[in-house]
Amino acid sequence: MSGVFGIYSNKNKDVSRIIYYGLYALQHRGQDSAGIAINNNGYIDYHKDLGLAQEVFNNDELNRLRGNIGIGHIRQSKVEENTIANAEPLVVGYKKGALALACDGALINFNELRGRMEDGGIIFQTFTDTEIIANLIAKYHEDDIEQAIIRGVKDIKGSYALVAMTNDRLIGIRDPYGMKPLCIGKLGESYVLSSETCALDTIGGKFIRDVEPGEMVEIVDGKLKSINTKEPQDKRICLFEIIYFARPDSKLDGKSIYLIRREAGRNLAKECPQDGDIVISAPDSGTVAAIGYAEESGIPYDEGLIKNRYVGRTFIKPTQELREQGVRIKLNVLKENIEGKRIILVDDSIVRGTTMKRTVSMLKEAGAKEVHVRISAPPVIHGCNLGINTSRGDNLIAKGKTIDEIKEIIGADSLCFLSLTGLLEATGGEDIYCTGCFKGEYPF
Numbered sequence: 001m002s003g004v005f006g007i008y009s010n011k012n013k014d015v016s017r018i019i020y021y022g023l024y025a026l027q028h029r030g031q032d033s034a035g036i037a038i039n040n041n042g043y044i045d046y047h048k049d050l051g052l053a054q055e056v057f058n059n060d061e062l063n064r065l066r067g068n069i070g071i072g073h074i075r076q077s078k079v080e081e082n083t084i085a086n087a088e089p090l091v092v093g094y095k096k097g098a099l100a101l102a103c104d105g106a107l108i109n110f111n112e113l114r115g116r117m118e119d120g121g122i123i124f125q126t127f128t129d130t131e132i133i134a135n136l137i138a139k140y141h142e143d144d145i146e147q148a149i150i151r152g153v154k155d156i157k158g159s160y161a162l163v164a165m166t167n168d169r170l171i172g173i174r175d176p177y178g179m180k181p182l183c184i185g186k187l188g189e190s191y192v193l194s195s196e197t198c199a200l201d202t203i204g205g206k207f208i209r210d211v212e213p214g215e216m217v218e219i220v221d222g223k224l225k226s227i228n229t230k231e232p233q234d235k236r237i238c239l240f241e242i243i244y245f246a247r248p249d250s251k252l253d254g255k256s257i258y259l260i261r262r263e264a265g266r267n268l269a270k271e272c273p274q275d276g277d278i279v280i281s282a283p284d285s286g287t288v289a290a291i292g293y294a295e296e297s298g299i300p301y302d303e304g305l306i307k308n309r310y311v312g313r314t315f316i317k318p319t320q321e322l323r324e325q326g327v328r329i330k331l332n333v334l335k336e337n338i339e340g341k342r343i344i345l346v347d348d349s350i351v352r353g354t355t356m357k358r359t360v361s362m363l364k365e366a367g368a369k370e371v372h373v374r375i376s377a378p379p380v381i382h383g384c385n386l387g388i389n390t391s392r393g394d395n396l397i398a399k400g401k402t403i404d405e406i407k408e409i410i411g412a413d414s415l416c417f418l419s420l421t422g423l424l425e426a427t428g429g430e431d432i433y434c435t436g437c438f439k440g441e442y443p444f
Helices: 015-025 059-064 110-119 129-140 145-154 197-202 239-245 257-271 287-297 320-330 354-365 403-410 420-426
Strands: 002-008 033-040 043-050 069-075 090-094 097-107 158-165 169-174 183-187 190-194 206-210 215-220 223-228 278-281 305-307 331-333 342-347 370-375 414-417
Touching: 002 015, 002 097, 002 158, 002 169, 015 033, 015 059, 015 069, 015 190, 015 197, 033 097, 043 059, 043 097, 069 097, 069 158, 069 169, 090 129, 097 110, 097 129, 110 129, 129 145, 129 158, 145 169, 145 215, 169 190, 183 197, 190 197, 197 206, 239 257, 257 287, 257 370, 257 420, 278 287, 287 342, 305 354, 331 354, 342 354, 354 370, 354 403, 403 414
Parallel strands: 278 342, 342 370, 370 414
Antiparallel strands: 002 069, 002 190, 033 043, 033 069, 090 097, 097 158, 158 169, 169 215, 183 190, 183 206, 215 223, 305 331
């Protein structure tokens, strides 16, 4: 999982700070590395490192990165791939010039393409999908960067939202199923590309539209151009983007993440009613659904868990040990609201179960009379190789287990999941989502 951001400005020579604030807004999409690449009069300069955006960049670095076109990247990686070499943007030089790329997603034919390239003598410096794409563009680039990209993306299969930069243009590409989000905005006369609309709000920009599935948008000479790279397929937006990854103040393909999550909470209360004294959330991703549950059930919503805002998401921590440590310092119980009460705890999902098991234990240690867990999504029972860090199915708590077995593992008094039908109804009922992690049916 990653976040991408890009800007093209005819006038502003200090776009690095705009990108920095855009990455700051997208920090929830990854916490392992951050990077910015800037075009400065035809020369691409960059800085990237491991850590959060605020740790990677300081005033000196941002002052050095001056230019009118730039891209940025926030990355979450597997533990074995968390190296500076794998941080993005990837900046490469080849016979036609310089190119910078940043990608969110995952290629399912990565091994096939890389093996073929290595057999042909290509040496790789990273383990990223982005380097595969860069090599394809270089391979096909004769005189036209547009045709090189079109030919290059025809060879790849998977989910991707890609931003790229040459010495004179900014480019954005979305996979033909629209699995990963990418939108277009404007800041004054400058064009902006972003994984989520919340980053546009942060920089004071205006949302224009989403990049369509299979579309490439190109900003050159201050003008926006649209090209189809692949025939668009039936849209299959990643449903996990809706229930977990995206910020609630974002919109994805015209739909408010906040309103979807609140409606999912309402549907959860209808499908999984429970007597209780208060409804609380597992902050922050479960908060909106908890509000919806409380509204529908008539049980008051209150705070029961206080989150340390300086601790990242534990589900996307790369190892079990780090996830458990993260839970211990991430949440603290508000004992005054919990003691002696029947608690309905609402969260958006249970993936590995680390956070939920620890949270239930903390609530009971604080004096909760009962803890009833309600999840505003179905059980995650299938791994995903399309951009979600759940590729190993044996790490999933719901894999091969009954609801009662999961309930016993996490220590809850009761457990209930929202049905897939109820979740899709909350999104508006359209058949435009990838439900692979719930049903095992993927677009590929």
